[in-house]
Amino acid sequence: MKKTLWLLMAFAFSFSLKAQEDCSFRDPDISLDERAECIVRQLTVEEKVNQLMNATPAVDRLEIPEYDWWNECLHGVARAGRATVFPQAIGMAATWDTTLVYRVGDAISTEARAKYNVFSKHGYRGQYKGLTFWTPNVNIFRDPRWGRGQETYGEDPFLTSRIGVSFVKGLQGNHPKYLKVAALAKHYAVHNGPEALRHEFDAKVSMKDLWETYLPAFEALVKEAGVEGVMGAYNRTNGDPCCAHPYLMQEVLREKWGFDGYYVSDCGAIMDFYTGHKIVDTPEEAAAMALNAGCNLNCGDTYASLLKSLEKGLTTEEEIDRSVKQLFKTRLRLGLFAPEGAVPYDTISTDVIRSKEHQKLALEAARKSVVLLKNEANTLPVARDVKKVYVTGPTATHVQALLANYYGVSEDMTTILEGIVGKVSPQTSVQYRQGALLYEANRNTMDWFSGAAASADVTVACLGISQLIEGEEGEAIASEHRGDRERTRLPQNQIDFLKRIRASAKKLVVVITSGSAISLPEIYDMADALLYVWYPGEQGGKAVADVLFGDAVPSGRLPVTVVKSVDDLPPYENYDMKGRTYRYMEVSPQFPFGFGLSYTDFTYSNLTLESNKVKSGESVRLSFDLTNEGEYDADEVVQFYITDVEASVNVPKQSLIGFKRVGLAAGESTKIEFTVTPNMMKIVDNNGEKILEPGEFKIYIGGSSYSEVNDELGAVEGLTGRFEVL
Structure with missing residues (x-):
């Protein structure tokens, strides 16, 4: 018996070795x-x-x-x-x-x-x-x-x-x-x-x-x-x-x-x-x-x-x-x-690595990410041969505001100041003074910065935050909250700094760097033009300058809602979505999700739904006209939203179901078609299941989500349609 067992074990071992030999x-x-x-x-x-x-x-x-x-x-x-x-x-x-x-x-x-x-x-x-x-x-x-x-x-x-x-x-x-x-x-x-x-x-x-x-x-x-x-x-x-x-x-x-x-x-x-x-x-x-x-x-x-x-x-x-x-x-x-x-x-x-093609792509991405939030009296674009430009603010030469977090490094990172200097005409004078620190008041109280704005045709104030203030737990070394922010406004010293600049500036353009939504009520009121440029990468300064001087038309859109105040938000530790984001907020935002202006004027017209009543499981096809009525060739980001008007459970006020970036030459018009599928009509019930219910649905199409503040911000007027699922 022992001999038999030994033979079996030996055979198994040899078979295992053979299997390993045969295994490659x-x-x-x-x-x-x-x-x-x-x-x-x-x-x-x-x-x-x-x-x-x-x-x-x-x-x-x-x-x-x-x-x-x-x-x-x-x-x-x-x-x-x-x-x-x-x-x-x-x-x-x-x-x-x-x-x-x-x-x-x-x-x-x-x-x-x-x-x-x-x-x-x-x-x-x-x-x-x-x-x-x-x-x-x-x-x-x-x-x-x-x-x-x-x-x-x-x-x-x-x-x-x-x-x-x-x-x-x-x-x-x-x-x-x-x-x-x-x-x-x-x-x-x-x-x-x-x-x-x-x-x-x-x-x-x-x-x-x-x-x-x-x-x-x-x-x-x-x-x-x-x-x-x-x-x-x-x-x-x-x-x-x-x-x-x-x-x-x-x-x-x-x-x-x-x-x-x-x-x-x-x-x-x-x-x-x-x-x-x-x-x-x-x-x-x-x-x-x-x-x-x-x-x-x-x-x-x-x-x-x-x-x-x-x-x-x-x-x-x-x-x-x-x-x-x-x-x-x-x-x-x-x-x-x-x-x-x-x-x-x-x-x-x-x-x-850093090929010309990749650098060009980084520039394109940075250009397309810039969001224009305000442009009073067509302050932008600035003429390249303007007599004098004054650049100021704590992020104008702040490389960290280009890099954000989880970054590589480049030998050619262009700051906003460098981008502007490289863009203007030879006869244009560019003056620069930082003027303010990033997150604390100047220790030297002498004002050697605001007077320069009085003699400039355009003042570009570069404000915002960087990875020093927001980021992961251990990396945001200027954060008092392990990388998080307690407030949604800019540091108070930057607001105070801009007030001094505003008192002297003829035309004031504010450029904001940030990786999050910053409440900007005072800034919006003071600025003649306002750009949100995020953390734009190595080509960021060139991209911002391209937009400032009209070599690129701003076409970025907000991927977040900008609230007026932190008081408009539920407690940070509460993960319930009620009261959060454009889908569930009851209060009016400062800037709605999807918002962004352009140098040209787009119009939406002639919305046609193939049917106003469909059976459950059928799609709804629609079309409309988009026209560029302005003077610039530009991109519009067309956005499609849906609301289930008669849902049996609480549902989002509106939900994004599609978007399309459309490039149109000045004066050009195009017909756009879109299909609302049954899956887009589904809602999520209280058990987390997706269901399609009969009833009325509302469609909103425009250049941003729908908000009562759209008109005062200058957003393009969108189109609204309704259909019923039987």
Whole structure:
């Protein structure tokens, strides 16, 4: 009997060795799952655990090099040296241009591959050297006080979905077998600060808000864009930590949406289970809880405790195998173990980094992101041969206001002052004095700045904030609230500074840099013209100058609502959507979502609905005319909104269901067609289910969302139509 058992064991061992010999994870002709399984079978349990943390060591005997999963490319390849710096994410959202965003994503991934290729050639494989990029951030910017809102695509789930899908597709490429880079959707889910509480906070939301606002963008990136990664947030959602959330991670992400990528914790988030949330007592409990829930990768080192978790029976080696396999599937999709010459991206050279083409694209993106909020008496554009321009303010030469956060660096970052100097005619005099500090009153009380405005034909006052004031928990070094803002106005010293300038200035143009919505009641009243330029990237100064002097017509639109005061907002810690964003606010905003002016005049006319009554499940087709009646060739951002007038539950006052950037020459007109599909008519009930109810629906079409302040702001008059679902 013993001899028989020994023979069986020997046969099994030899069969296992033979299977390993026959198994080649570098063979592109076998399936992805087989190749990943092949790797897992050849690893010891200690080696497997080491592969579950972002900084993975090499497995020399299998010729698997070390790899660090942590890389960033929010608006350009970040934290790895020279790269093209595009406008911050919120600025790209302000373009409302999905084709442009796709091109930006494609340019970023091209530079990413070039940098990876040269890093690998020199044996550099540490942090910020890999091809797994933890971008984009598709959280909903529900409250302007959140410092990381600048990383998002704004407050609307539909706009965020469309911009996010385009960006991910641009990053990941369209090769049938290999990813160009691996994009990631973060922070899943329901994550919007407060930054100071994120390691212990429980974001409590209704199922209606969860599915109506917080999840749609993640769903779109998974189901439409095929995003390769998802990152769990620091916070809890309705009691469970987002990196060990059975409902969100398994029932929704894997089962309902069919996600087949890797899930990673935010950095240090699993440690928060016992240090912040205090839902377990030990690292081994935290590690097992996250792993068992489906968190494949730990950004951090808590998963080093998984060996103890195994000893205590808190998890199994099968669970470890499942996660290791998922991670190697991503690396295989990137072609990291493919035969030489099999992956077309391996030949991309460093010549593409900050190529002329990419610089031109960064300029285009920055131009299209600029939002014109006021232009009294056609103050803008300014004549290039104007006699004297006075440039002043704390952000005129502030490079950080170009970079935002999660940035790369460039040898040619153009500030607003430099852009203006490079744009005006040789006979134009440009004078510059900073005049004010960014966030505190001048310590020297002498006024050597306001008098210069009196002799200038135009004064350009550059105000706003930067990553010093708003950003992530530890990086906004001038923030008193861990990167968040307590107030939505500009720092008081800047308001006081502008009052002095206004007293002397003949024509006052105010340029605002910011990554969030800033309440500007005093600024709006004082300015003759007002531009919102976000954090516009390396070409930002040139883009602003192009708009100021008429080489570009402003066409950006607000991806957020600008409230009049922080008093118009619910408490920051409250995640209920009631009273937030253009979809649910009851008070009038200062500037509505989607708003932005132009140098030309557009008109909407002749709205025709193919039918005013349709059966449930049928679409409604409509058309209208758009005309450029002004003197400038320009783009209009046409926006489509819907309201369910007779819903059985509380619904948004209006919801964006479509948009289209349309370029028209001066005097040109075009007919635009749009189809309202049954899915666009659906509402979300109190259980989080999408349903289509019979009744009356209202459609609004215009250059912004509908608001009672549109007329006084000079917004284009939109069109309204109604139809009934039987």
